[in-house]
Amino acid sequence: MNRVTLVGRITAKPELRYTNSQIPYTRFTIAVNRTFSNSQGQRETDFIGVVAWRRQAENICNYLDKGSLISVDGRIQTGTYDDKDGNRRYTFDVVADNVQFLESRAQAQARMASNNGNNNIDATNNFGSSPYDYMDESSYGYNLDNMNDAYSNMGDIVTLADSDDDEDID
Template identity: 30%
Template sequence: MNTVSLIGRIVKDIDLRSVGDSRMVTNNVLAVRKSFKKDGSTDADFIPFVAWGKKAEILEKHCGKGDLIALNGKMQSRSYQTNENETKYVIEMLVDDIEFIQKKVKT
């Protein structure tokens, strides 16, 4: 079974791109807070995610850097060749569902 649910903050502004036959896609990173450390500080895991089609458009329209969201989906792996003919491997979350939790608090 490949099911993932994450709650975290969007790391960078949403960059919507058109690929192929006008399919929309966005790639970003979700900062998911870890448990508190003994000294009281916090840490985070940074999980790459990709959203396609309507989900990508919704993220671009309603979300920005620092917003707290919940994502449901699955993990996927892929590889690609660099210009130097080096194979790079990527593991990322493929988004199925989005829930908006909190806009970034402006200071």
């Protein structure tokens, strides 16, 4: 079973994009605090990529902003791309099945006012820069042109074989 539930804050204003087939989607990152403290007594944060499709993507882009507190229920989807130096990189995203807004509009406005509009996430990203900072949409290893169903394998055909062989999977 491939299920994940996350609660965190959006790290940048989500932007609505469209596939070549005009299907709306958004790709954004949420900061999720770990449940334990490190040796210095501080809670570290993970930065997790999320993809939402269709009406849900439109709602996220229309109503959420940097710092918005959300809950995401979905599944993990892996992908690969070649970076600018030609190295193969492996990625994962959470494909959102359900996104809940956990702040009222008044709470979000109060948070923005108390920060004077500076909504920095107080966290340390221990994994370097995100691959989303320099990759274009065609680099994610997804077949967006054939994307008609958020539950299909990003438009790609999946073939599963019953086999007892202990072969390595590339």
